[in-house]
Every structure is written in C-alpha cells, then in structure tokens.
Amino acid sequence: MTALDLTPAPGAAPVGRRIARHAAMEMKLLLRNGEQLLLTIVIPTVLLVVLVHAPLADIPRPRAAFLVPGVLALAVMSTAFTGQAIATGFERRYGVLRRLGATPLGRSGLLVGKTCAVLAVEVLQVALLVAVGIAVGWHPRGSVLAAFALVLLGTVAFSALGLLMAGTLRAEATLAAANLVYLLLLVVSGIAFPLTDFSPAVRHALRLLPSAALADGLRAALDHGAHVPGRPWLVLAVWAVTAAAAALRWFRWG
C-alpha cells in the first residue's frame, strides 16, 4: 500500500484539462447507456434504412435525398435535446450537478463539458448517417458549410430546450416528456414523413418547430444544393435565444 500524503496542496488543474476530462466522461457515459444509444444511433439509422426501401409513406423521390437531412435533424434532436434532458434531469436529482459545480470544474465548466460531449456524439452520428446514406444511394450536394452551421445552431436551440426541461421538471417527468416530445416532433416536423397531407395553415405552423426548421434547412443546404432560405435560420435562432434565456432564468442545479 502506497503511503498517502494528505498534506494540503490545493490548486485547480488547468481549465482545458478539467473540461476535456469532464467532456470525455460525459461522452463515455452517453455511449455506455443503452437507451441513449437507441435514441441517438439506432432509431435514426433504422428509420433511414427502412424508409428508403419500404413503401410506407409518401416520401418524395429520390427518397434518400429527402430522408438523410431529416434523420440528421433527428440525430441532433436526439442527442442535444432528448438524451441531454434525460441524463441531466437524473444528474440533477442525484446531486451530480451540484457536486461537480462545487469542484474546480465549476458550473460553467460543467456546461461547456456537456456541450463538447454532445458535439462529439453528433460527429459520430453524422459520420454514421452520412455513410449509411451514401450506401443507400444518397448523393451529397450543396453546402457542407451551411449544413454545419445549421447543425450548430440547432444544437444550441435543442440543448437549451433540453436543459430547460431538465432544470425545471422532476427527473421522471423529464424522462417522460423528453421521449414524448421526441416522438411527436419526429412525426410532425417533416423529418421522415412529408407534411404534404396537412392543411396549408397547419403546415405553416408546424414549420415553426425547431425540428422542422432544422430538417427544412438541412434539406435546402444538402439536397437542392441551393441557397438556404432565411426562415429556418430565423426560426432556429429565435428558439435558441428564447430557450437559452429561459434556461438561464429557471434552471435549478439541485
């Protein structure tokens, strides 16, 4: 047994190391969690593969060009919103947020670390979905830069919404609500199923959802290769700013 030198030697590690180690831990936990993997990896991939081939819905052709941007939006939503809300809700309940916030990592370090972990998981998701997309006949076109910026903006909006939910509701309520919202948004945002059967008024309203804006924006950026219209940017930006302000105002740590 090594002798322990308990003499005080207080001091914080460099901020980069603290955040990197915390982000790595968060990412490891995300990837180790079966339910999280189902949401973030399995569902988007299976949806993509199944819907490309199965004559289930009235999906515009070429199907892959419609579906890949949609499932990319779904992937962002699953990680930044649903996964993060559920994990953070239980971390709040178990006192993890409060305890880590009291270490040299601090509350801001904790948030930065979580964001880095979300972005890292999204990189894995995008790599996988793009590879699967190409395998099922998708031809990427358009502006990768615009798509990247949309994913970032969508991540901010969904993260803020997820943290708002996790920081205000009980953990069990967050678990239920985050899954319900995920399912609802999957169906009514034009992510995997087009909105053509809805009346124009409803369709317009649905396009104001963050998930619809992200899917529309990514489709414009990656499919038509066209200039992305202003509306998705604006809708996502409004969601991002509003949800972040609400989360800053109402988020409870313990």
Next chain:
Amino acid sequence: MATVEVCDLRRSYGSVRAVDGLSFAAQPAAVTAVLGRNGAGKTTTVEICAGLRPRDSGSVTVLGKDPWRNPTLRPRIGVMPQAAGSGAAGVYPAARVGEVLALFASFAAHPLDVGALLDRLDLTRLARTPWRRLSGGEQQRLSLALAVVGRPELVFLDEPTAGLDVAARHATWSLIEDLRAAGVTVLLTTHAMDEAERLADHVVVVASGRVVAAGSPAALTREDGGTVRFSAVPGLPVADLTTRLGTAARVREVSPGEYAVEGVPAQHALATVTAWCAERGVLPDRLSTGRRSLEDVFLGLTGDGPPA
C-alpha cells in the same frame, strides 16, 4: 483566525426555519463536529459553508472569504454531501469507481494518488464497479474519497459514517484522524455521539437551527457532578427520587428499567439511590458512577429520548 466562522446564520425553506441564528467557529487543523438530530439544521449549515446553498442572512467566512458563488474557494475545499436517504451523493450512477475518482482528481493541480486512495478505503477491488451497484457503505467511502482527492485544506463531511459497518467506520475515522494530523481542517456533522467524542476537538450541539452548547468533548462532559446509573424494575417514580436528592438533581429513566441521576455529587446520589431503593424493596442492579457521556449531555440539552 478561524477557518470557518459563522455568525447569526439564518435560512428558511418556506415557513420552516432550518437554521435560526446559528453561530460557531471551526479552528484550523482541527476536527469540528456539528452534532444534532435529523432536521436540526446541520446539513443546511454545512451546505451554506461549502458554498452549495445561499443563506438568507448572517455572515459566513470560509478561509477568509464568503463561500457563496466563490470559485476561488473551490480548489481549497472538499465536500462530501449527505447521501443517506436522498441518494443524492452527487455521482453519475453509471460511472465506475475508479473513473469517477480519476475524474475528480483531474480537476486538481496536485491530487492524491488515485490507486493509493482506493487502497486506503478498501475500494480497489471495486474500481470497475458502477456507482449504482455499490452498497450504501461503499458509496459513502467513495464519496469521502472524492472529497479529499484534490488535497483540499478544508473538508466538509456531512454524516461521513452514516450506514457504514464497524470496519468501514473505523477506516473512515482513521482517515479523518490522518487528515487532521496532516493539517487539514475538518468540519463534519454527525448524530453519533461516540463519533463526536472520539474525533472532535470541538463539538457544536445544534437543535432547532440554533447552537445549544459548544466546547471540547471533555469540557462538555465535565460540567457538572457526573452520573450515577442503575438498573431496576421499570416505572419507578423518578419524581419522588428527585425530591429526595434535592432540586439540582435530574433523574431520568433513560430506557425502561435504566435510570440515570445527574446534577448532584456522586457520593450523595449513590447513598440516596441505595436507601431509596431499599425502602421500596427494589434491588438496584449494575449501580455505577461515572463522568457524563456526550450522549447524556446531548439528551439533557435537546430533550429526552434518543436522537433520531
């Protein structure tokens, strides 16, 4: 200067006054024990001192600074939150023992050796076990390790031995003694008298959010006469014995058939008790005299009945 100085601290939750004008100080490189029943305000006090919770009023100085929202204090302080009941000890449920200790170590500039600390707390064989699969006692030991791994100069331990078996309790006590010997200031809460008596240089007895007594265990137990204890049939008329002993006497039936007499010189108490019992045809069994224990002091201060 005291390491922790609390003056007229107040904190309410709704209409409940958890801490109601509490004052005490914790000296450097000493163990200060905040002793009280559940709900006395111990945890709230410690959490305010550790910077985990804001206060309503009063002043709190920790290492010369106000702990609330003070990031410069964080590397200098180690915190072990209370885990009993709430399950909120603050560890990722799926994280493994070794990796979570390494994570906390990585936040510090000069952390303790993770392997040696695991060894010391008998957690090495559990290094790859996730937190949620640990027993309550194992979680407590890891939580203690997380509080000290950054080599802080001050540690707050909220009920560090709650739910521990005898061996783990002694391992925890021995680590706390070594921390003090190394110059670390320890502020702990407990409702275990033997723990306060064994570890603490200074005991602060808290009831209903206030300090009702403070001092070294020796000073607290020395204050008056001593105690005469005896066993006999339950339900003896203690009020009658009190009258016989004089107004200073306190006679209690601690538990059915177990009596304690305090507040009068032991010799007088012994003679009176023997005579009084003889008059009633009762044989006092296990008649003994001794210094009051911390438990006697505590019960005298906070009302009868064992602490919850």
